[in-house]
Amino acid sequence: MSSPVYHLALNPASHPLAPVVTPRHLAAVLQAARGGTSAGAAAVWALKIGVAPSGAAALVAPALVAAASSTLGGSRSFSFDTVSITTRGLEDPSLLREQARRQGLDGNPEAPPFKVADAEEFNEGAGEPGAPARGLSGATALAVLDPVRPHPHLGFGGVVAELGLGLVPRAAKLALHRDVRPAVDTPLCAGCGSCLDVCLFDAIRIRAGRAFIDHRECTGCGECMSACFMAGIAPEDDAGVGLFQQAVADSAAGVLSCFPDGGVYLVLLVGLDRYVAGPGKRLPLALDRGRLLAGTDPVAVDQAAWDLLEEACSGNLRNWHGYRQRPEALLARAGEIGLGSRDYRLVEVGPES
Numbered sequence: 001m002s003s004p005v006y007h008l009a010l011n012p013a014s015h016p017l018a019p020v021v022t023p024r025h026l027a028a029v030l031q032a033a034r035g036g037t038s039a040g041a042a043a044v045w046a047l048k049i050g051v052a053p054s055g056a057a058a059l060v061a062p063a064l065v066a067a068a069s070s071t072l073g074g075s076r077s078f079s080f081d082t083v084s085i086t087t088r089g090l091e092d093p094s095l096l097r098e099q100a101r102r103q104g105l106d107g108n109p110e111a112p113p114f115k116v117a118d119a120e121e122f123n124e125g126a127g128e129p130g131a132p133a134r135g136l137s138g139a140t141a142l143a144v145l146d147p148v149r150p151h152p153h154l155g156f157g158g159v160v161a162e163l164g165l166g167l168v169p170r171a172a173k174l175a176l177h178r179d180v181r182p183a184v185d186t187p188l189c190a191g192c193g194s195c196l197d198v199c200l201f202d203a204i205r206i207r208a209g210r211a212f213i214d215h216r217e218c219t220g221c222g223e224c225m226s227a228c229f230m231a232g233i234a235p236e237d238d239a240g241v242g243l244f245q246q247a248v249a250d251s252a253a254g255v256l257s258c259f260p261d262g263g264v265y266l267v268l269l270v271g272l273d274r275y276v277a278g279p280g281k282r283l284p285l286a287l288d289r290g291r292l293l294a295g296t297d298p299v300a301v302d303q304a305a306w307d308l309l310e311e312a313c314s315g316n317l318r319n320w321h322g323y324r325q326r327p328e329a330l331l332a333r334a335g336e337i338g339l340g341s342r343d344y345r346l347v348e349v350g351p352e353s
């Protein structure tokens with residue numbers, strides 16, 4: 001049976017986001033999607049927001065919190081983020097808290113309390129994939145906002161990836177990446193050193209004017225792949241990527257089982273034009289308007305987002321972000337294990353609905 005995915009078209013398609021995605025927009029899709037959850041007035045909502053220093057997530061986070069507070073209720077609800085294994089500065093909980101404070105999300109009596117869900121030593125030692133970060137205990141329902149962006153091993157970072165990767169402790173994030181082994185395509189490498197600058201694990205050296213990855217140090221995070229303007233770094237083989245995607249889907253199922261009242265998942269397709277790049281060229285992304293999708297089926301929401309993206313890129317997503325990966329194994333596994341349905345129907349929603 002197909003799952004409903006609520007769809008709201010935004011205008012214009014790209015930045016600046018702040019006036020484009022308002023609490024009213026978010027409340028409209030949240031309200032529409034919420035009917036699919038068992039969450040009652042006593043539910044404790046955990047709101048996953050991105051408080052990265054820049055980008056779509058940070059711009060929309062305050063609007064999501066405002067909309068969720070008025071739409072979802074739940075007196076003990078809270079918003080949260082988790083540390084990153086890849087992005088310099090976002091591996092430090094104090095910087096996440098500072099960013100949340102600047103956005104009016106931390107220390108604001110009008111907003112639900114904000115926490116870094118894996119702040120306690122990143123929950124090191126307790127980091128099994130499939131178990132949410134310790135700071136999420138007590139929540140019974142989940143609201144996740146995921147601004148679509150490229151992901152080196154998935155094609156895009158959707159809701160399932162957010163559940164399986166983004167909500168688990170740092171040690172679990174690292175464990176999930178273990179099957180991915182990036183390698184440098186030596187003829188393509190210009191020896192510029194950009195990949196060295198972003199590697200938090202000091203796994204890259206320049207030898208004879210070319211980059212070299214030491215797999216004893218490499219975590220498989222993929223940050224170097226995003227940094228290489230020549231698209232000169234890719235996983236050694238597709239098998240590792242497939243295993244990674246399946247492990248993320250399994251982890252997402254484990255995480256979700258800890259929220260008995262279910263969840264509401266929102267995906268934003270906005271500001272994507274900056275990702276339309278390939279080696280040495282930029283192409284227009286034919287996304288006429290920004291999109292906001294929501295539903296209670298994380299697989300259906302992801303499939304709808306992916307289909308819209310493929311349509312906008314005329315089926316050639318390599319021109320969007322320069323990677324050849326797609327979330328096929330992730331969504332297939334997610335469907336197989338009952339996380340949701342890849343069969344969906346779009347239901348149009350207006351901000352006044």
Ligand code: SF4
Nearest residue numbers: 189190192193195228
């Ligand atoms: S970023 Fe790319 S081109 Fe530059 S050193 Fe690294 S692999 Fe080579």
Ligand code: SF4
Nearest residue numbers: 199218219221222224
């Ligand atoms: S070399 Fe490995 S650890 Fe370093 S950025 Fe690349 S994938 Fe991550």
